[in-house]
Amino acid sequence: MAGFWSLILASTALACSFQNPKQLRWGCDEEGGAPYCFLDQNLQRVGFEVDIVRELEKKIGTTIRFTQYGFESLIPGLLKRDFEFAMNGLEVLPERRKSVYFCRPYFLYRQQLTVRKGETRFENYESLIATRLMKVGTMDGTAAEAILIRDGVNHGSYSTPTEAFRDLELSRIDAVLIDLPMAQRYAGENPALAPAGKPFAPGRYAIAVHPENETLAKAIDQAISDMINDGSLQKILTQWKLWDEFNAMHLASATSASDWQFETAEEDAPWTVSRYLPLLLDGTRVTLVLTLSSFALALCLGLGIATARLYGPKPVQILAVAYVEFFRGVPLLLLLFFLYFGLPSVLASIGLAGLGEWITPFGAAWLGLGLTYAAYEAEIQRSAIQSIPQGQWEAAAALGMTRGLTFRRIILPQAVRIALPPTTSDLVALFKDTSVASAITLLELNKQYQILAKSSLKFVEIGIITAILYLVLSLPLGLASRALERRLGAGHGK
C-alpha cells in the first residue's frame, strides 16, 4: 500500500516538473510552412514564428526546442503532451478553444482568395459562391476549410500550400482560399496568379498550451504582451512583410477570449450529427463509386495481363510478369502521389499538357487503384485458368472448337468460379485501400472523417460513425459475393 502511494506521489511530482521544465518543447510543422516556420535553401530553420520563439526564450528565460509534428495533429499532440506548446499559424477556432488554452494572439490573419490571372467567371468570394460550380483548394484543418464547409463550397484540402497553388496553376481547381500570409508568400510573386477581392474573415493566431499548464500559459501571455508593448513583435512581423494596417489597429487589443468583435457568428455553430452526417455520406458515395469503378478496371486489365502471360509471345509474357511484379511492389501511396502530382509535369514535358488537366484526384485514384489491383487480379485469374484440367481443352478441341472459342466459352467461365473467392477478398482489400486516396485530396469517406474530426475534435464520435459506414458497405459486398459464389458454384465439378 505504501509503495502504491509513493508511486502516485512520484508520478505527480514528475508531472509537475514536466509543467515547469528548464527546456520547453515547441510543436510545429516545418514542411511547407513558410512564412511561419520552414527550411531555407541552406536548410536553416527560419520563419516569423522562429523569430518570435527566439524572443520568447529571452523573455521567459528558458531554452525552447523545436519538435517536428504534423500540422493537422498539433492539437492532439499537445493534449498527449508530446510538447509543451503548439505554435504554427494555429487559428483560434471555437472547437479548439474547448480543448486547449490559447494565449494572447501574436498575429491577426485574414482569408485571401487567389485565382489564376485573367479569371472572369467570378471576382471575389461572394460571386464565387454564387456560381456554385467552382472548386476551391485550401489546407487541411484550417479556418478557411471551415468556411468552405460552412458555405457548401466544393473544395479540396491539401496538406501543404505548395500543392494547392500548384493545382490552381494546373487548372485542377478554380481558386485557393488560404490565410493571407500564405497567399502572399506562395502566390504573391507568381505571375500566373492574382488575388481576387479583399482579404476577409479575420482571425487570430495564438500559441496553444495544455489547459492544465497554467504556469506556462501565464508566462507566454506575459511574454507576448511584452513583445507587443516593446515593439519587438511589430519588428519581426514587419521584417517578414506581415505587418499591416489591420494588425496595427487591432493586435494590441486582441485577446483569445471567446468573443472577438471581428469573428463571424457562424463559426460557433456546433458540430451536430445533422451537420456532419451529410458530409460523411457524401464521402461514402465517393468511396463506393471509386471502389466499384477501379475494381472494374482491375478486373478487365487483370484478365488481359493474365492471358498475355499465359498465351502471349515470349516478350509479351515477360512484360506481363514485369507489370505484375512492379505494381505488386510499389506502395499504393507512392503511386497515387506520382499519378496526381507527378504525371501532369511528365505529360507536359512530352507536349501533352492538356491531358494533365484531366487528372483529377478521382481520376488519379481510380487509375492508381485499378493498376495496382490489376496486378493482384492477374495472378488470381492466371492461377484459376491454369487450374482447369488440360482435358477440357482437348475435349473442346475434339469438338472442333478453336482455342479462342474454348477459352471464352469453356475455360474462362470455369476459371471465374474458381477465382471468385480470392477476388472477393481482393475487392474488400481495394475497398479499404480507397482511403489512401485521401492523400491526394480526394474527399472520400476517410478524408471526410479526418477533416470533420479535426475541425470538431470529435475523434471518437465521428470515428465510430465512419467505421459503421465502412461496415455497412463492406458487409453487403461480402454477402453479395457469397451469394454469387453459391449460385455459380451450384452443380460445379466433374
Next chain:
Amino acid sequence: MANKSAEIPGLAIHITSLKKRHGDREILRGVDLRIHPGQTVALIGPSGGGKTTLLRCLNGLEVFDHGSVRVGDCTLNALSGQSIEIARIRRSLGMIFQDFQLFPHLTVLENVAAAPIWVLGENAKEARDRSIHLLDRVKLSEFSNRKPMQLSGGQKQRVAIARALALKPLGLLCDEITSALDPETKHEVLAVLEDLKRDGLTVIMVTHEIGFAKRAADRVVLLAEGNIAEEGTAAEVIDSPKTERACKFLARVLG
C-alpha cells in the same frame, strides 16, 4: 435403321507408316492400318503400347513425326499443324474420353448443343431440338437440365457420346470409354455403341473388354510397343492368335 447404314457411308481411315516419338522414346514405330467405311475396329494391347497416342494422332490432338493419316478426304502429314484439315477432320470424327470431360459449368443439354451452336453455327432452337433427340437416343432426355456433377459415371459417358454425335460425325474415336465404370453401367454404354454401329459409323475403340470386342468388332488390332503385332477378325486374333506377342498378351488378359 438397318437400311440407313447403306445410305450413310462411314468414313475411310488410312494410316500410313505413322511414327511418333516423345523425346528419344519411339511411341509409334511405323503403324499401317486401313479401316473401311462403317467398320468397327477394336484396338487392344498392353498398357503403354501407344493406343491412346494413335487415336490422338488421327484427330490432330497429337502431331506425329513421320507418315500420314487420311480421314475421309482430309490428309494430315507429319510435323505440320494443318489447322484447316484438322478442323474438318474433327467435325467428321468425334472423340470420347475415358474420363468423360463434360463441361461442368453447362447443363447436360448445353453440353450437347454447345458445338452445334458455336462450331456449326446452327440456330439455338434447332440445335436444342436435335440435342434433346440425341439425349433421347442415349436414354437421358429427362436429365437435360442437370449439371454433369449430378450424373452417375455411366450417364456422364452417355452424355459424352451424345455430345460427340451432335456434330453429325461419320466416325468415332473411343478411348477406353468404359474403363472408369462399374460392370453394370459399362453395359449401358456398350449398348449405345452397338446401336451406333447399326448407323454405319466408323468406330475405333480402344478397349479391354475382350468379350465386347469379340461380339461387336469387325476387326481387332493388337498394338504393342508401337507396332501392330496382329490384326484380323475377332475370331482370328482372339481365339487363335498367330504371333507370340499376341499369345502372351491374351494369355494375361484372359487369365
